[in-house]
Amino acid sequence: MRNPPALEQLVESLRCLPGVGPKSALRMAYHLLQRDRSGANGLAQALHNALQVVTHCSLCNTFSEDIVCPLCAADNRDPTLLCVVEMPTDLMMLEQTRVFQGRYFVLMGKLSPLDGIGPKEIHLEKLLKRAQDGVVEEVVLATNYTVEGEATAHYISELLRSRGLKVSRIARGLPMGGEIEHVDSGTLAQALMERRSVR
Amino acid sequence: MAVLHKQDNQPVYVLHTYPFKETSLVVELFSRDFGRVAAVAKGARRPRSAMRGMLQSFQPLLATWSGKAELKTLHSLEWGSGLLLLQGDALMCGFYMNELLLRLLPREDSHDALFAYYGDTLRTLSQNAEHATSLRRFELRMLQEMGYAVPLLNDERDQPIEAERIYEYVAERGASTGVTPLPAANRVQLRGKTLLDMARDDYADSQTQQQSKQLMRMLLAHYLGDKPLHTRQLLIDLQGL
Numbered sequence: 316m317r318n319p320p321a322l323e324q325l326v327e328s329l330r331c332l333p334g335v336g337p338k339s340a341l342r343m344a345y346h347l348l349q350r351d352r353s354g355a356n357g358l359a360q361a362l363h364n365a366l367q368v369v370t371h372c373s374l375c376n377t378f379s380e381d382i383v384c385p386l387c388a389a390d391n392r393d394p395t396l397l398c399v400v401e402m403p404t405d406l407m408m409l410e411q412t413r414v415f416q417g418r419y420f421v422l423m424g425k426l427s428p429l430d431g432i433g434p435k436e437i438h439l440e441k442l443l444k445r446a447q448d449g450v451v452e453e454v455v456l457a458t459n460y461t462v463e464g465e466a467t468a469h470y471i472s473e474l475l476r477s478r479g480l481k482v483s484r485i486a487r488g489l490p491m492g493g494e495i496e497h498v499d500s501g502t503l504a505q506a507l508m509e510r511r512s513v514r
Numbered sequence: 515m516a517v518l519h520k521q522d523n524q525p526v527y528v529l530h531t532y533p534f535k536e537t538s539l540v541v542e543l544f545s546r547d548f549g550r551v552a553a554v555a556k557g558a559r560r561p562r563s564a565m566r567g568m569l570q571s572f573q574p575l576l577a578t579w580s581g582k583a584e585l586k587t588l589h590s591l592e593w594g595s596g597l598l599l600l601q602g603d604a605l606m607c608g609f610y611m612n613e614l615l616l617r618l619l620p621r622e623d624s625h626d627a628l629f630a631y632y633g634d635t636l637r638t639l640s641q642n643a644e645h646a647t648s649l650r651r652f653e654l655r656m657l658q659e660m661g662y663a664v665p666l667l668n669d670e671r672d673q674p675i676e677a678e679r680i681y682e683y684v685a686e687r688g689a690s691t692g693v694t695p696l697p698a699a700n701r702v703q704l705r706g707k708t709l710l711d712m713a714r715d716d717y718a719d720s721q722t723q724q725q726s727k728q729l730m731r732m733l734l735a736h737y738l739g740d741k742p743l744h745t746r747q748l749l750i751d752l753q754g755l
């Protein structure tokens with residue numbers, strides 16, 4: 316037995332979500348149409364609305380409803396410091412620390428050479444323009460400590476340093492409260508290789 | 515129930531990972547004893563997955579997996595000995611080697627000598643800034659280990675290569691002294707000395723460096739087919755910024 320065409324189309328559409336195969340998509344579609352029609356309605360409207368109003372901040376590239384997002388528009392942030400992160404969730408985590416008072420740039424990804432994700436996909440041209448606004452003095456690279464995040468940080472730093480900007484990278488090593496006995500040997504090896512002199 | 519075909523603590527490197535279902539990853543491993551193996555790391559995309567932080571390329575790891583089908587199940591990973599720190603351009607060299615292996619190495623075809631050489635190359639890349647020579651050596655060694663003939667000492671008529679002579683090198687055929695009626699993309703003109711230097715693993719001469727690069731690029735293009743390498747394109751795009 317075949318499902319009605321509109322249901323088939325919904326299943327097909329749900330499959331655009333990452334990690335959702337035909338079976339999960341069918342399960343979701345049944346759930347939305349059978350168990351939670353009001354939830355489904357809310358989802359449809361929210362999706363439609365988000366597509367209409369959400370765009371990227373012209374300065375930091377994160378999701379925003381305004382041309383300049385509230386964080387970039389705030390006047391109590393240090394405009395000489397620019398922190399580069401991979402995703403908006405990284406920005407939120409850094410904001411929670413309340414340690415960083417500068418501004419941000421969100422790449423919306425990372426260089427991923429084997430997946431064909433290059434400089435264009437992570438908006439490097441926009442970052443170069445943003446960092447060279449004449450006010451930014453130091454760029455803090457807070458991409459992940461994965462091989463892709465490291466490669467991303469490396470190439471951004473090459474591009475920015477050749478344009479006369481100061482570039483730094485967030486540190487790595489033992490976590491807060493970390494005990495050597497219980498830390499994984501990868502982290503420990505990095506901490507040893509990147510040890511710093513005691514002031 | 516006994517777990518079928520379980521392989522314990524096998525020396526491996528992660529070549530690449532990609533998302534699989536909601537929370538898992540498919541991991542492309544290069545293992546010493548089984549060659550290229552694909553395995554599912556179940557739940558590896560969950561925040562607290564034990565494997566999550568270890569699924570990094572360019573690190574010697576020990577992997578335990580099971581399964582008979584093409585896609586295995588990865589049970590555990592541990593750090594192997596001698597952690598490596600690839601930085602800067604060396605990372606892109608690593609991605610390039612991984613892409614070559616993913617494209618050219620058939621699945622489950624053991625190449626323990628190539629595995630050892632891959633590890634040696636990663637170590638060299640992490641310690642030394644002269645990356646081009648490391649890559650030339652790896653490219654040549656990889657093709658040879660995979661069974662592709664790259665004759666360096668004799669020409670196609672089995673005459674010894676002469677250092678001062680100019681040859682045309684053609685994939686699958688080798689060096690010839692005559693002119694081959696082939697498109698320029700399928701042949702490279704070079705000195706005999708370049709071939710002899712490559713055979714002796716000596717890349718000190720700048721002309722050898724340049725000509726060996728052209729030769730390896732032509733040979734790799736021949737075996738890779740039409741689809742270009744992502745890593746090469748990425749470097750070209752970065753140059754354009």
Ligand SMILES: [Zn+2]
Pocket residue numbers: 372373374375376377379383384385386387388
């Ligand atoms: Zn903004």
